[in-house]
Amino acid sequence: MYLFDAHVHTAESSRCGRMPGAEVAEIYAKKGYSGIIITDHFINCNTRADRNAPWEEQVAVLMAGYKAAKARGDEIGLKVFFGFEGGSEGNDFLTYGLGEEWLLKHPESAQVPLKEYLALVRSEGGFVVHAHPYRRAHYIKCIRLLPDEVDAVEITNLCRPELDNRLAKIYAEAYGLPATAGSDAHSFEAVKDFVIGTDTPIESVADYIERVKQGRLTLA
């Protein structure tokens, strides 16, 4: 089985991230992973980007952790892909399938209200996964489910308690939404031995999306 993680943060781009991108690649390679997706916090979330800087500079900060991880991953044989985690009022959504070129052309993506954001990225070919939908925290205004506005649900988030994941699984099943998993690792201690398993290596973000849709992943 090939190991994969679809939800990982770096210190270069996420304010809460504790692992430099290159070291992220190293620890995942050491644990025997085939690939990972770096999903740092989007510009309107817990980013290291300066919101007053020109948009290109903000995008560069968002991409920095991924680029460092990818450069090291290329050297040591770990596939590293790009995504980002954006949202509003504490509700988080992982966006996959849109890259640097798209971001540079869409500064409004960091300004629009949540529902418009979800509609925008999905209309542009993005694939949206509701991350830890039942998470509770001081900064989260409320649990908010948008089953018609997402493509899949993170039913296993390895940073969340069992109850949150149990409810997320029921949510995904009730609405017929595809399921996926993520470690949501911000620190080396949070890097797990198993998150997602596949029968063949995941070769691209598009490949990952296709397998989520088809339910072809073994989840932690």
Ligand SMILES: [Zn+2]
């Ligand atoms: Zn974070």
Ligand SMILES: [Zn+2]
């Ligand atoms: Zn996260």
